[in-house]
Structures are given as C-alpha cells and as structure tokens.
Amino acid sequence: MKKLIMLIDDDKTCLLTGKTALQSTYDVITVDSGIRAIELLEKKTPDLILLDIEMPEMNGYETIKKLKANTKTRSIPVIFLTALNSTDNEYDGLALGAADYITKPFNEKILLKRIDTHLCLAEHTCNLTQLVDKKTEKIVQLQDAILSTVAELVEFRDDTTGGHIDRTRLYLKLLVEKMAERNLYKEATAIWDLQLMIQSAQLHDVGKISIPDSILNKPGRLSDEEFTIMKNHAERGKEAIKRIIEKVDESEFLHQAALMAYTHHEKWDGTGYPQGLKGEEIPVHGRIMAIADVYDALISERPYKKAFTHEEAVKIISEGKGTQFDPLLTELFEDIESEFRLISQGDVS
Secondary structure, three states: OOOEEEEEOOOHHHHHHHHHHHOOOOEEEEEOOHHHHHHHOOOOOOOEEEEOOOOOOOOHHHHHHHHHHOOOOOOOOEEEEEOOOOHHHHHHHHHOOOOEEEEOOOOHHHHHHHHHHHHHHHHHHHHHHHHHHHHHHHHHHHHHHHHHHHHHHHHHHOOOOOOHHHHHHHHHHHHHHHHHHHOOOHHHHOOOOHHHHHHHHOOOOHHHHHOOHHHHOOOOOOOHHHHHHHHHHHHHHHHHHHHHHOOOOOOHHHHHHHHHHHHOOOOOOOOOOOOOOOHHHOOHHHHHHHHHHHHHHHHOOEOOEOOOOHHHHHHHHHHOEOOOEOHHHHHHHHHOHHHHHHHHOOOOO
16 A cells, blocks of 8 residues: 655645656645645644645644644654755754755655655654553553552451452542542642552552561451551551662652552541651642542451441541541542442442
C-alpha cells in the first residue's frame, strides 16, 4: 500500500507540480490552505506533510505549530517545501519541529529521496516507541506482580483479612479519581501517577509481616501491650520498603508505598500513630488510605467483632470527620459512599 502524502500550498501550480512528481510513488492529497489542511486532518492522517510557508490566513509556521500541538498529528513528519531560501527561514522551520527544509524549485529525485528517508525514520521511530511501550508495560506488570505477591504474603499470615488489600486498593483508586474530578488537593495530586499510586497501596500493611502470629491472629481484643506491638507495623512497613528503595533505581512508586504504610494510622486531630501527626502534617497519601482502610475494617468480620453494615460504617466515618479523618476527604467519601458499597460487594473491578 502506498504511503499518503499531504501537500499544502496556496499556489495551484505548485500543487499540480508537486502532485505530478509524487503520484507515481505515493498517494497524494493537495490542500490549498493551512486552515483547510487542519480541518482535513481530523478525517485523514497522512504519513508525511509537505508544507509551504507563505500562505494567506494561516502561514506555514502557524500551521506547523497547530500540528505539533495536537497529539493526533504531532508525530507526522513535516517537510517545508518553500521558495523562502534564507538560513533564518530554514532555522525557524526546523526550530518549530520540521523534519526537513527544501527550497523551490525542487529537484524531483532529491525530493523523493528526502521523503523516503523521513518516512523510513518515522517508521523506525514508531517501531522503537512500540518496543519501549511493550517493555514499560512488562516492567509495570512485574512491579505489580511483586507487590501483589508481597501483599498476599501479608494476607496469608493475617488470616482474618482476606481480600482487604485488594478492596482497599479499589477504594483508594475511586477516591483519587473523584479527587481529580473535583480538583481536591490539586497541587499535591497533580504529580501523582495514578497507576503507581494504586500499585503502592498494596503495601500499606506490609509491616504486619513482622508482627507475631499470637498477636496478629489473636481471637479477641489485644491487651495494651499487644496493641503497642501491633502499632509497630507502620514503622516496620516503612523500614522494609526503604530497604527495597536503597537497592533499586526506579523507586517512585515505593516512596508512595512507604508514605502510605507509615502514615495511614495517623489521625486528623493528632491522636494517631506512629508520629502523632496532625491535620495537613499528614501526607495526603495517608489521609486517603485511612478512609479506605477503616471502611474495609469496619465492614469486615473479625474474631473480636461482627461486621458492621455499610450504613453503620458510613456513619462511623462521618462521625470521625475532623477528628480521625480529613474533613474534605470525609465529605468526598460521604458523596460517593454508594460506590464503596459496590466495591465491597465485589461489583466493581
């Protein structure tokens, strides 16, 4: 199949000459203005664009700016084909992202060769991008598999919390997505990679690996001494994740995991643990995870308590607004609590 070339020029003679030179090798679309070319590109995607500079309404420089600003067209190679032959003109064109610059009148063989070269480069770039994307996807899958496996080890030891880690991951995902919709804590969340954030959530209880079975699975309420030991899991979780961070290069998702592991038991009024942080001293990661973690703990049965109903869990969290939980995040939870119910019932993946 022939490659498709779009030739943009307001001079009809140039359009005819260009099409005649190219049509034996390529399919050619001729367009007589930059404005019409931009409109046509919504329907057609050429493999390469030949673009004149001196055109009315929208010149070549303005046209290429629009092409490079559009995700759909920014990767299409653009060659300026123009009568302007100064070094400054050539520099300006290349600086705006043009792949090449050819002056009129052109030599047909050289034009065809230049086009062929840039089409080959574009194809190689596309192939390389696909390889990088596949490799990145495999790395993400590997990260997720490792995190999931470690998280499952925690759940295997804590036999009272089956499914807790997976559900809290989904609650967290829901909260973060709704925060983005409402621009809630926009400055803090703008730099987050949602996928990495959700991956990280799986390690929030990793410190429980260090807690003795006699405490972790005790069929009853913990004594004060036992609870003090249990609270150590936040510190131990952070330390375990930090040891991994020291040994790897790509660790941004682990930094997020460490924040959640260390701060998800802090309380808005400063009565939480392990640091007794108060209000916005608590990282947003920990404040979000606190709601997801507590909700799931409330609706789940434990040896020392029956499962609360969804309505009871919502009431308890609402009553903790401004004391245990971030007031703004609690209000968000109250608005979307029905979606929490669906996740708890296994109706959302």
